Amino acid sequence: MPAIKEKDLERGRRDFLRCQEALQHLALRTSDNSALTGLTGPADPADPDFLPRPVLAMAVRYSLNVLERAVPGPSTELRVPPFAAVKLFPGPDxxxxxxxxxxxxxxxxxxxxxxxxxxxxxxxxxxxxxxxPVGERDEQVGRLVPLLV
Incomplete structure (x- = not known):
């Protein structure tokens, strides 16, 4: 099952770019980017509505679709709960x-x-x-980010 429906691709691209802009703005306000890596909730604790959940969901689905189209295959599953999962890379099923x-x-x-x-x-x-990571392909995924959309 694809991460995003064809009819939602343009909206997904817009939402991904919106997330990118918001996260870049947040990173500029944070002198030490390592502080960003500890976040698991809202990207800015002072702003609980940093980005609406539907925007985040569409941005995740779109970005996973970009990755899936770049390196399709059955051997590695990339899961980003609760929004989507994709299978990547040729290899064992x-x-x-x-x-x-x-x-x-x-x-x-x-x-x-x-x-x-x-x-x-x-x-x-x-x-x-x-x-x-579970397996040996995590570094391969790491070489594919950031995404160019």
Whole structure:
């Protein structure tokens, strides 16, 4: 199942760019970008409505779709709950008994958006414990961010 419907691609692109702009603005206000990597809730605790949830959801779905189109395949699953998951990279398929690919990466949506928008690096997020890889492909995903949309 695709991360986003075809009819929603333009809205997703707009929402992704909106998130990117908002996160860049927040990063400029934060002298130490490492402070951003610890966030799991609203990106700015002083502003609980930093971005509406539907905008965040569409931005995540769109960005995962961009990644899925760039490196399709069955061997790695990238999960960004609660919004979407995609399968990436050629290679071995899921175990037929549990349908889980050999490699699984999971992260919260703030972490994914920071990475996809180029606010933080893969290594910063790994060092902060925000990326939970299972398998060997996490570094391959890390080389694909930030996304160019």
């Amino acid at each position: 899921s175990d037929p008994h549990n349908l889980t690919p050999p490699d699984v990466l999971e992260m919260d949506y703030w972490t994914w958006l920071r990475l996809a928008c180029g606010i933080t690096t893969w290594q910063q997020e790994k060092d902060a414990g925000n990326v939970a």
